[in-house]
Amino acid sequence: MPFSRLPALLGEALTERGYAAPTPVQAAVLEEGADHRDLIVSAQTGSGKTVAFGLAIAAQLLDDQGRMGPAGAPIALAIAPTRELALQVSRELMWLYGKAGARIVSCVGGMDPSRERRNLSHGAHIVVGTPGRLRDHLERGALDLSGLGVVVLDEADEMLDMGFREDLEEILDATPEGRRTLLFSATMPKPIVMLAKRYQKDALRISTMTEDRGHGDITYQAVTVAPSDIEAAVVNLLRLHEPDTAILFCATRDAVRHLHANLVERGFQAVALSGEHSQSERNHALQALRDRRARVCVATDVAARGIDLPSLSLVVHVELPRDHEALQHRSGRTGRAGKKGTAVLIVPYQRRRRVESMLRGARIQAEWVPVPTADDIRAADRERLLATLSAPVEIDEEDRALGQRLMAELSAEDIAAMLVRSHRAKLPAPEDLVDQGPKPRERPEGPRPGFEDTVWFHMNVGRRHNADPRWLLPLLCRRGHITKQDVGAIRIAADETMFEIPRHVAARFASALKRTAGADPEGDGGILIEPMHGNPRETQRQNRRSGPPPGRHQARPTPRPGGPRRGR
Template sequence: MPFSRLPALLAEALSERGYAAPTPVQAAVLEEGADSRDLIVSAQTGSGKTVAFGLAIAPQLLDADGRMDRPGAPLALAIAPTRELALQVSRELMWLYGKAGARIVSCVGGMDPSKERRNLSHGAHIVVGTPGRLRDHLERGALDLSGLRVVVLDEADEMLDMGFREDLEEILDATPENRRTLLFSATMPKPITMLAKRYQRDALRISTMTEDRGHGDITYQAVTVAPSDIEAAVVNLLRLHEPDTAILFCATRDAVRHLHASLIERGFDAVALSGEHSQSERNHALQALRDRRARVCVATDVAARGIDLPSLSLVVHVELPRDHEALQHRSGRTGRAGKKGTAVLIVPYQRRRRVESMLRGARIQAEWVPVPTAEQIRAADQERLIAALTQPVEIEDEDRALGAKLMAELSPEDIAAMLVRSHRSKLPAPEEMVDQGPKPRERPEGPRPGFEDTVWFRMDVGRRHNADPRWLLPLLCRRGHITKQDIGAIRIAADETMFEIPRHAASRFVAAVKRTAGDPNTEDGIRIEPIQGSPREAARHNRRSGPPPVRHQAKPFRAGPGQGQGQGPRRGR
């Protein structure tokens, strides 16, 4: 459906921006009967909802000629959870309503509040802001909501998650009762339903969410890695995809700081966004991404909310999201406005079951793929280089003259090789991954060379805790400051795992395990201790010294709170 029923000035602005037809959510809010009602809209991130509510509020803002009257007390209020999203909404409404003569004022945290109060005093048609700053202006008397005709709550679920309920309620209580209220939310948890029931009247529900709830333009992938290989996996994913822009999600500020420094050291053009960065630093980082001076953004969930980067094609969940809704919000940064995107989850071996459960909850079909290898990356580099160099370009006479001089001194093969080398020197080197667990080998007669005299150890995780050599090996290397070559046989039982270390390295291993027991960067809670003799001898000793066996049938194991399948290793006894 074309934008046929819109005022001429809005239709003209949309045409200049390249809008030929509305997206599903835009078409839904333009349907007959929706233009005067309260709305509850469930739409995926990147579906064009900012323009959608900009079009939806037009009947309350424009006069009969499709223009704005002189600015005074605001007619419309749009509330967003973060500075970035509020400023993005403001920019969108500026071009949409620019021809109609709209005056739009932004009120967001991190900006000069006195300047915002001056702007409000000069009058506005639309005010866009974050809950905390709007509440502050309201309480100081700088924000007059008495003439308000329409309120828009953008990403309402995020605002409630971030603790803005009281701010929203105070703002909405100060608005006229006959106002129109539009509520946009990617998800509809119970708190959103209660908010709608209190502040809306006979709201029309609109949902453009797909049945599988996974964004239709996003390809989901998951890779399993040893915990010590997470950074190497990030590097190889960036190198394989070579995205125009990528966001890497971490759970904490410390993780953002560490990964950002690591990527800079490896030669990536990266910026960081977290709660410890000032608004000025955030603005510079986002501008660097928009200008393509940086291609990688390392961010926490909250810091990345509201970011709109048209060139974003890759999202990597370096640290796993807390639940399937957070997974969708993170991933929704890409695959926007009809463009394709890829979201990759980096999954430590022991967390795979939890991730599979999360994907089922989100109804997302993810492809489990291996981490890209150095060989795959080099092959992709070759294809990209050949494609780039064989594209037709206009060559200036000066460049042709320089090329002729080079041809007179060097062979074509040498010139081409130098060009390839120059291209490769700008690319960060791919990472070599550690082996994915011990390789199968023929069982030799007698012990392995170097393991004729060993000491056996036990750790209190087993099959019931998802124990697997693929993550046990890196754990032992970190805790004991040894290499995988120093670890012999590994025997995994139901509730414990036994492994052998050469006797000459055992004392060093024990000392390192004691030193790292309290290190927050290690797998805390897993106890490692030596045993007497071999595993078989230790089992016989336990049977002799332990209580007599119980003859009745054992009760099935029941997980306690937080110990369900996929929740990580269960510690202790």
């Protein structure tokens, strides 16, 4: 059903908001015959699904004149997993049904419950809330669901993932038998199927997930890094893109806390969102992003639910999402309303295969690009700075007078340099990465300077364990308390890796290895690293004559795709 066939007041509201035609999910719920049926709807983030279910419930809300009757017990109930999403839904329904005289009451955690109970007692057409708060009002007798005509479960899969099953079941059990149930869920895991089976009748299945499931307005990129370079990569990505607003996704609240503190220390205007923050702290953080007092948000998946920031242009997956659905949901925070966005995955070297599989599952074409270097960022800064300083601005008489005074005391070149310096001083410094990528191979005459006298070591991982210098080098630095300049040649064989350390460093390196064995924070403490007798060529000749020394390779780790097991 096109918008022209909607009640006049809804059509006017949509026109004022700039809606010329329905999106695919909006058109699907308006098809003839869908207006009185239970629905199961799958639609990607940013597809207009909030307006879609607002239009889908019109038949239960409006009278023959397209208006609301007197407010009493609610006719419609919308349930969302987070406070932010519930309030967003409430705002959307307010403008959509405002002309029709709708009274909408929000019931969410973090707000004054007594005030919500008073609002409910005055009557409502639509109630929007989170499962826990709605259940609380229901048990206290403040929420009367006896007159309910339709229930909407928004992001139902997320509500079940967050542990709201019992709350939802208690709420739905209190609704009338004849009510409609609209279930919006990006995925259909078994718990969602069971929920639909129990509370829906002859539901119409609608899916507008396209074959190319990545959002059309999002450019996907992936960068491979050494695990120790992840934080530096985040800094350099932020500095290269200089987004109006960015979200950095982490897996845990501890990771959010750590990354947020480090970004603030480096000079970024950043806020944090995770389960440990109070509702007041969340409100302040979101307002800072909307006011542009902050430009970077470090968040967990759950804490970012319902965030709608029109200026959001960059999403960085600092820690990888659990699956391709989570990847799309995270990335879908950007690239909305016709605007372009960029989503970047930071991929530890040993997890590239897993990410490639995830991207295939999501049907996303991602470009694998190198991590921005300090030189890349300086070049981008120069272009941005020239564009900023060349842009026309209004100049008043006081500005002109101060400019003339400066010209009298300094040269134009000095003034321009001071202006450039002033702009650059506000920018956080780019980071130098431990691993700058492969370098051209050189064949110098003789040993590298500083490696004339070395001690060779070996470790019990090789090509069969996906050993790669890009993650072995940071491991050696971490375990042996050295820098990458202290590691010479690295030779990777089938079952072992050999490398050289300057003799004057070797004793300190070996001592640090003993202290860190089995206790490495990255999970590689079980890798055996020992001094060798002689050098690789001598060892290979000896092995060919007599076979490997007894016990030499007894502690081999089990080969794993993508490298040895690594913890967080």
